[in-house]
Amino acid sequence: MPSGCRVVPGRRLVAVDTTPDVLALPRSVLLALWAHGVGAGAGPLQQALAAVQGDDEPHTVRVGEGAEPSEDGLAGLLAAWAGGPREVAAVLPAPGDLSGVPAAVSRLSVDAGECVLVHAAAGSFAAVPVVEEFGSALEPGHLVTWEVRAVPDWRTSLLGVLGTLADAERELRLALISATEALASLDVARWRPDAAEAIAALRSEVGPGWPVPGSLDGRRVRVLASAARLRAIVALATADDGGAVNLWQADQRSTALREVDRAARRAMAAATATVATGPA
Numbered sequence: 001m002p003s004g005c006r007v008v009p010g011r012r013l014v015a016v017d018t019t020p021d022v023l024a025l026p027r028s029v030l031l032a033l034w035a036h037g038v039g040a041g042a043g044p045l046q047q048a049l050a051a052v053q054g055d056d057e058p059h060t061v062r063v064g065e066g067a068e069p070s071e072d073g074l075a076g077l078l079a080a081w082a083g084g085p086r087e088v089a090a091v092l093p094a095p096g097d098l099s100g101v102p103a104a105v106s107r108l109s110v111d112a113g114e115c116v117l118v119h120a121a122a123g124s125f126a127a128v129p130v131v132e133e134f135g136s137a138l139e140p141g142h143l144v145t146w147e148v149r150a151v152p153d154w155r156t157s158l159l160g161v162l163g164t165l166a167d168a169e170r171e172l173r174l175a176l177i178s179a180t181e182a183l184a185s186l187d188v189a190r191w192r193p194d195a196a197e198a199i200a201a202l203r204s205e206v207g208p209g210w211p212v213p214g215s216l217d218g219r220r221v222r223v224l225a226s227a228a229r230l231r232a233i234v235a236l237a238t239a240d241d242g243g244a245v246n247l248w249q250a251d252q253r254s255t256a257l258r259e260v261d262r263a264a265r266r267a268m269a270a271a272t273a274t275v276a277t278g279p280a
Contacts, residue, residue, distance in 0.1 A: 023208045028114035032090035032272040051211035059144045086120040089273035092265040099161040102151035168267035175263035182256040223271040230264040
């Protein structure tokens with residue numbers, strides 16, 4: 001296996017390979033994309049389930065702190081949301097950046113690196129995937145439990161954080177410039193040629209082949225793809241301190257790339273947001 005790193009769902013950095021799943025969308029992003037438009041009926045629900053669960057074991061759901069997992073699992077949660085109009089968004093918090101995350105799930109969301117927010121006729125909710133890994137590096141497996149909590153209406157505050165898709169695209173363009181400058185400073189090609197090759201491959205325009213709804217418009221797909229590539233590049237570039245001469249240099253470089261990751265996380269969230277009270 002080549003050296004480096006890869007990002008697995010849940011956004012933890014683990015020992016490296018440069019396989020295509022480095023671009024895997026967070027589970028919350030997939031759930032948000034599918035939850036917005038899924039309709040009642042077995043066919044649409046099964047399609048959404050297959051997309052969100054992927055190779056995981058069937059996802060379970062726990063509604064309320066300390067509650068037992070529901071028997072219907074993720075299928076039951078999606079079916080409940082499919083009963084009427086809803087507004088949905090995924091948020092991707094990080095330590096020190098909790099913008100848009102309800103207080104009731106802040107710790108869970110930071111640990112997971114992701115969260116889904118839903119507003120429907122029954123109220124506002126947050127769902128966080130808690131992931132348990134099992135198996136081996138050759139045959140990994142994941143047990144996923146969605147922790148669901150009732151939260152205050154999140155829509156206005158989240159729109160203030162995310163802005164519009166146009167805002168997200170502008171931030172991504174600036175983030176790409178910052179990433180390019182930071183990578184030049186890191187001199188990745190000199191100290192980690194394998195990572196440099198992987199980063200170059202991530203810059204390609206080849207579609208990632210995600211299981212997203214066919215109705216998802218091209219602009220959202222484009223923002224998601226750009227944001228996912230930037231996050232993967234940051235993960236690869238920050239696996240170690242590289243050619244840093246001293247701790248100050250290492251801190252300056254990692255700070256620049258953290259800002260790139262922040263812009264990418266917010267852009268990815270903006271691409272999932274379907275909130276009627278603001279512009280698309």
